[in-house]
Amino acid sequence: MTKLQLRAFLYQLGCFAILFLAFRFLIAAYTGLTGIWIPLTAFVIGTIVGPKFQAVKTKDGEKLFMKWLFIKGIKEIG
Secondary structure, three states: OOHHHHHHHHHHHHHHHHHHHHHHHHHHHHOOOOOOHHHHHHHHHHHHHOOEEEEEEEOOEEEEEEEOOOOOOEEEOO
16 A cells, blocks of 8 residues: 555545534534434445545656546546
8 A cells, every 4th residue: 555545545534524524413413313313324325425535646756636526527636
């Protein structure tokens, strides 16, 4: 696992964790769901809404890219 692959994994994990916790709180506060349905629903929404990060080897070297539902196209991170 290269340095950029590790960074992509950590970005992916961090974004998912933030979104999961936010949606879990919102679902618990504003819906009638109880029990296992709260974290399950937050998991599905966090997975769909969260940005996707990927390290790709190009002719210029390895680069980090991000794709997100709310941004058109693919964005190069660095």
